[in-house]
Amino acid sequence: MEQSLIYIAGGILMGLGAIGSGLGIGMLGGKYLEGVARQPELQPMLMTQLFIALALVDAVPIIAVGISLYLIFAV
Amino acid sequence: MHFGPFLNIESQVDRIIVIQIFTVILATGIFLMFGVVAAYSVMLGGLICILPGYFAARVLVAKKGPLENLPTDVGLSPVIRSELIKFGLSVALFLATFLLVERLNTLLFFAAFIGLQLIYIVVPAIEASALRRRYAGKQSD
Numbered sequence: 195m196e197q198s199l200i201y202i203a204g205g206i207l208m209g210l211g212a213i214g215s216g217l218g219i220g221m222l223g224g225k226y227l228e229g230v231a232r233q234p235e236l237q238p239m240l241m242t243q244l245f246i247a248l249a250l251v252d253a254v255p256i257i258a259v260g261i262s263l264y265l266i267f268a269v
Numbered sequence: 270m271h272f273g274p275f276l277n278i279e280s281q282v283d284r285i286i287v288i289q290i291f292t293v294i295l296a297t298g299i300f301l302m303f304g305v306v307a308a309y310s311v312m313l314g315g316l317i318c319i320l321p322g323y324f325a326a327r328v329l330v331a332k333k334g335p336l337e338n339l340p341t342d343v344g345l346s347p348v349i350r351s352e353l354i355k356f357g358l359s360v361a362l363f364l365a366t367f368l369l370v371e372r373l374n375t376l377l378f379f380a381a382f383i384g385l386q387l388i389y390i391v392v393p394a395i396e397a398s399a400l401r402r403r404y405a406g407k408q409s410d
Contacts, residue, residue: 219352223345241348242281245329246389248352249322253386256356260317260363260382264375267367 200269204262211258218251282326285392289319289385296381310374314381317362325355 226244230237293315301308328351366373 223348227345243393244348245282245326245351246285246393248348249325249355250386250389252352252355253383253389256359257379257383257386259360260379263360263363264367267364268373268375 200265204266207258207262207265208255211255215251215255219248222247222251281393281396285388286319286323286326288392289315289322289388292385292388293319293381296384300377306372307374307377309370310377311381313366313370313373314378315385317359317366318382318385320362321355321358324358325351328354 222244226240229240293312296315297308297312300311329347366378
């Protein structure tokens, strides 16, 4: 019973993290494409900023995945 | 300043990676005073943050030169490819750590991982404020 609850907790952690980061990355990508369509000459600069912001948005689900993997495999 | 063909300090992304590497080395050295387990937990947490980010950046700029000089017709496909590699590598490294390392200080491990992610905010913020100060100085001259 306890082990199955841990699996459920891990699944919820990964799922909620994925929803949040999916929304964030979708918004980032959309705004990036809008910006490039408006001012194509700014694309290289926007790409760098996009990559840094993506790394930040990515951090949350990766932390969630890390904690859930810890729960599933190490606890 | 170039670190061979692998890192170019002129690029903002590579600069962040270099700062992360120095931070991990420093933190590992500090936590070595508290024991070997604490030190390698910090180091593993740091490496799991740095390695996927480094490879994602390399995939993003592969055969296209520095990130700042990307051609204007690349769209989002290199970003998606690099993000997939980053995520896959992170999951593989987490799995390997939890399955292979028996004694791990999880608190320090996750603290190092999360702390290094914060460098992605801190470095651009510091650079932006320095740029703003320089611009304000030029305006007052």
